[in-house]
Amino acid sequence: MKFVTRLLRLIRINYVIVRYNLDEILFTTPWFYPLRFLSYFNPWYWLLRNKLTRGERLRRALEDLGPIFVKAGQLLSTRRDFLPEDIADELSKLQDxxxxxxxxxxxxxxxxxxxxxxxxxxxxxxxxxxxxxxxxxxxxxxxxxxxxxxxxxxxxxxxTIIDRDLDLLAVFAGLAERYWRQARGLKPRELVTEIAxxxxxxxxxxxxxxxxxxxxxxxxxxxxxxxxxxxxxxxxxxxxxxxxIEGIPIHNVEELKRTGVNLKKLAETGIEVFFTQIFRDSYFHADLHPGNIFVSLKDLENPQYIVVDFGIVGSLTAMDQRYIAENMLAFFKRDYQRVAELHVASGWLPPDTRIDQFEGAIRGVSEPIFDRPLKDISFGQLLLHLFQVARRFHINIQPQLILLQKTLLSIEGLSRNLSPDLDLWGSAAPHLERWLKRQVGLRGFLRRVRDNLPLWSEQIPDFPSLVYEVFHETRQEQETNRFARTKGVTKEEGKPHNNGMRYFLCGVGCTLIFSGAVFSLLMHVDIRSVIATIGTGLGLLLVANVM
Missing domain, CATH: 3.30.200.20 (Phosphorylase Kinase; domain 1)
Known part of the structure; x- marks a missing residue:
C-alpha cells in the first residue's frame, strides 16, 4: 500500500513539474542534458515561456504541491549563499x-x-x-x-501527510546528492533533515x-x-x-498612516527590538514575516509591536553573539584583517587556509556595499556576502546564523517600508557597542566571576585536598625519577624538574584571583586593591606557564 501511495504522489509531482516547465532544470544535469530536446514537446513550455520567470514557476509549483514543499521552499529561500538571487526572492514570497x-x-x-x-x-x-x-x-x-x-x-x-512527503523528499535528496554535482554544495540530505x-x-x-x-x-x-x-x-x-490580540497588520502601511502612527519611531523600534533579542536575550522570534506582526494602537507616538506564531525561534551562544557583533563592527570600520582574524580565532577556517586570500575575498565583496550612503547599507546583505565567502573557504555556517540572517532581512524590509530613510547602522551600533562593553574589560570579567561564584563556592572547600593530591603526586614522581637515575634509566636526563614549583605557583595564583573577585563582590574593597590582587594572581599563572 505504501508503494502505491508513493507512486501516485510521484505521478502528481511529475505532473506539476511538467506543467510549470521545471523539467528544464532536470535537463541541465549531465545525465539528462542530451535529452533536453524533449522539453520542446511539453505544451506548457510554449505557454509559460514568456509569461513567467523561472522563479515564479518554481514558486507556483511548490504552492501546488502542498505544505511540505512550501516549507521546503521557505527554508531554501534563506540559503541565499547558494541560490540565485531571482529564485531566492520568489521563494521568499511563498504563502502558506x-x-x-x-x-x-x-x-x-x-x-x-x-x-x-x-x-x-x-x-x-x-x-x-x-x-x-x-x-x-x-x-x-x-x-x-x-x-x-x-x-x-x-x-x-x-x-501522516508530512511523513509521506518527507519520505519522498529524502529519496529526491539522495538522488540529487549522488547524481547532481551542483546540488552537493547545498547538502540536500542535511536540508531535508532540517525541514523534518x-x-x-x-x-x-x-x-x-x-x-x-x-x-x-x-x-x-x-x-x-x-x-x-x-x-x-x-x-x-x-x-x-x-x-x-488587537492591532493593525504591519504590512497595512496606508492604515497605519491614516491612524496617525509614528512610522519613523515604529521602524526604529523594530530594529531595537530585534537587536535586543540578539544581544540581550540570545533568543529571537525567527518567523517575523508581515503576517505575524501587528501594531498596537495604545500609543500612536510610541507604537508597540505585537507578534504571534512562535513555531520557529532561534537561540545564540556567546560565541555566535561575538561573531555577529565583532564582525559587524569590523566590517563597518573596513577592517578586513580583523574579520579574517576573528574567523581564525573561532577555529572555523581550515588550518591550511591562507589568511591573506580570505581577507582579499572579504574585501572584494564588501567594498561595493560600503560605497553606498550609510542609510542604504543592508545588514542582511552584509551577512549574506559573508556567508558566500565562508562557503568558498569551506566554512560550515551554523543553522541558527542562517535563521538570524533570514530574520534580519525581514526586519530590514519592514523597517525600510515604514521609513525609507532609516539609518539602520545608527540604530544598531549602540546595541553592538553596549554588548561588547559588557563582555570585555574588568567589569565583564567581574560579572563572569559573579555568575560562577555559586559553583566556585561549592568547589572551594575541596581546593586544599586537591592541592595536597597534586603535591603528593609530584613527590611520588620525584621519588620515581630519583630511583630511575640510580639505575641509569632516567627518561629526561639533564632536564630540570620544576613541576612542584609550577603547581605551587598555579595554586597561589588561582587563590589570589578568586580572593580578589570575592572581595570585590562581597566586601566592597577598594578597586585598586582588587586589581592588584588579581593582577598578581595572573602574573603567577603566567610564570607557572613559562616554567
Missing part, C-alpha cells in the same frame, strides 16, 4: 495558505483533546476559522472567565506555547514589544489557547 477544514471537525478535536464538552471551558467558540494554514487553523473564542482568546488547532491527519526537524517542532503546539512564554518573559513590562499570554490549563499537543 490553504482552505480551512470544517469547523465542526475542529470542535470535535478540541473536545477530544480537553476531555470535556466545549461549554465547560469556553462560553463562546466561533465555528468559522479566523485564519488557516497548512498545519493548523485558528478559531476565535471566549473563556468562561470572560477573556478573549484564540484556539489554534492542528489539521487532522497532518502528521522544523515541521515536527511545529506539530507540537506545547512547544510553540513554551517558545511564546519564554519570549513573553523576556519582554515582560516592555512598551516596545507585546507577546500574548498562553492559557496553559487548556493547551495540549494539538491545540493551543492564547490571548487574542
Amino acid at each position: 495558505r490553504v482552505p480551512p477544514f470544517p469547523g465542526k471537525q475542529a470542535r470535535q478535536i478540541i473536545e477530544t483533546a480537553l476531555g470535556c464538552p466545549i461549554e465547560n471551558v469556553f462560553s463562546e467558540l466561533q465555528i468559522e476559522a479566523l485564519a488557516s494554514a497548512s498545519i493548523a487553523q485558528v478559531h476565535a473564542a471566549v473563556l468562561k472567565n470572560g477573556k478573549s482568546a484564540v484556539v489554534k488547532v492542528l489539521r487532522p491527519g497532518i502528521k 526537524q522544523t515541521l515536527h517542532d511545529e506539530l507540537d503546539l506545547m512547544r510553540e506555547g513554551a517558545n511564546a512564554t519564554q519570549l513573553r518573559r523576556n519582554f515582560a513590562g516592555s512598551e516596545k514589544l507585546y507577546v500574548p499570554e498562553i492559557y496553559w490549563p487548556y493547551c495540549r499537543s494539538n491545540i493551543l489557547v492564547m490571548e487574542r
Whole structure:
C-alpha cells in the first residue's frame, strides 16, 4: 500500500513539474542534458515561456504541491549563499495558505483533546476559522472567565501527510546528492533533515506555547514589544489557547498612516527590538514575516509591536553573539584583517587556509556595499556576502546564523517600508557597542566571576585536598625519577624538574584571583586593591606557564 501511495504522489509531482516547465532544470544535469530536446514537446513550455520567470514557476509549483514543499521552499529561500538571487526572492514570497477544514471537525478535536464538552471551558467558540494554514487553523473564542482568546488547532491527519512527503523528499535528496554535482554544495540530505526537524517542532503546539512564554518573559513590562499570554490549563499537543490580540497588520502601511502612527519611531523600534533579542536575550522570534506582526494602537507616538506564531525561534551562544557583533563592527570600520582574524580565532577556517586570500575575498565583496550612503547599507546583505565567502573557504555556517540572517532581512524590509530613510547602522551600533562593553574589560570579567561564584563556592572547600593530591603526586614522581637515575634509566636526563614549583605557583595564583573577585563582590574593597590582587594572581599563572 505504501508503494502505491508513493507512486501516485510521484505521478502528481511529475505532473506539476511538467506543467510549470521545471523539467528544464532536470535537463541541465549531465545525465539528462542530451535529452533536453524533449522539453520542446511539453505544451506548457510554449505557454509559460514568456509569461513567467523561472522563479515564479518554481514558486507556483511548490504552492501546488502542498505544505511540505512550501516549507521546503521557505527554508531554501534563506540559503541565499547558494541560490540565485531571482529564485531566492520568489521563494521568499511563498504563502502558506490553504482552505480551512470544517469547523465542526475542529470542535470535535478540541473536545477530544480537553476531555470535556466545549461549554465547560469556553462560553463562546466561533465555528468559522479566523485564519488557516497548512498545519493548523485558528478559531476565535471566549473563556468562561470572560477573556478573549484564540484556539489554534492542528489539521487532522497532518502528521501522516508530512511523513509521506518527507519520505519522498529524502529519496529526491539522495538522488540529487549522488547524481547532481551542483546540488552537493547545498547538502540536500542535511536540508531535508532540517525541514523534518522544523515541521515536527511545529506539530507540537506545547512547544510553540513554551517558545511564546519564554519570549513573553523576556519582554515582560516592555512598551516596545507585546507577546500574548498562553492559557496553559487548556493547551495540549494539538491545540493551543492564547490571548487574542488587537492591532493593525504591519504590512497595512496606508492604515497605519491614516491612524496617525509614528512610522519613523515604529521602524526604529523594530530594529531595537530585534537587536535586543540578539544581544540581550540570545533568543529571537525567527518567523517575523508581515503576517505575524501587528501594531498596537495604545500609543500612536510610541507604537508597540505585537507578534504571534512562535513555531520557529532561534537561540545564540556567546560565541555566535561575538561573531555577529565583532564582525559587524569590523566590517563597518573596513577592517578586513580583523574579520579574517576573528574567523581564525573561532577555529572555523581550515588550518591550511591562507589568511591573506580570505581577507582579499572579504574585501572584494564588501567594498561595493560600503560605497553606498550609510542609510542604504543592508545588514542582511552584509551577512549574506559573508556567508558566500565562508562557503568558498569551506566554512560550515551554523543553522541558527542562517535563521538570524533570514530574520534580519525581514526586519530590514519592514523597517525600510515604514521609513525609507532609516539609518539602520545608527540604530544598531549602540546595541553592538553596549554588548561588547559588557563582555570585555574588568567589569565583564567581574560579572563572569559573579555568575560562577555559586559553583566556585561549592568547589572551594575541596581546593586544599586537591592541592595536597597534586603535591603528593609530584613527590611520588620525584621519588620515581630519583630511583630511575640510580639505575641509569632516567627518561629526561639533564632536564630540570620544576613541576612542584609550577603547581605551587598555579595554586597561589588561582587563590589570589578568586580572593580578589570575592572581595570585590562581597566586601566592597577598594578597586585598586582588587586589581592588584588579581593582577598578581595572573602574573603567577603566567610564570607557572613559562616554567
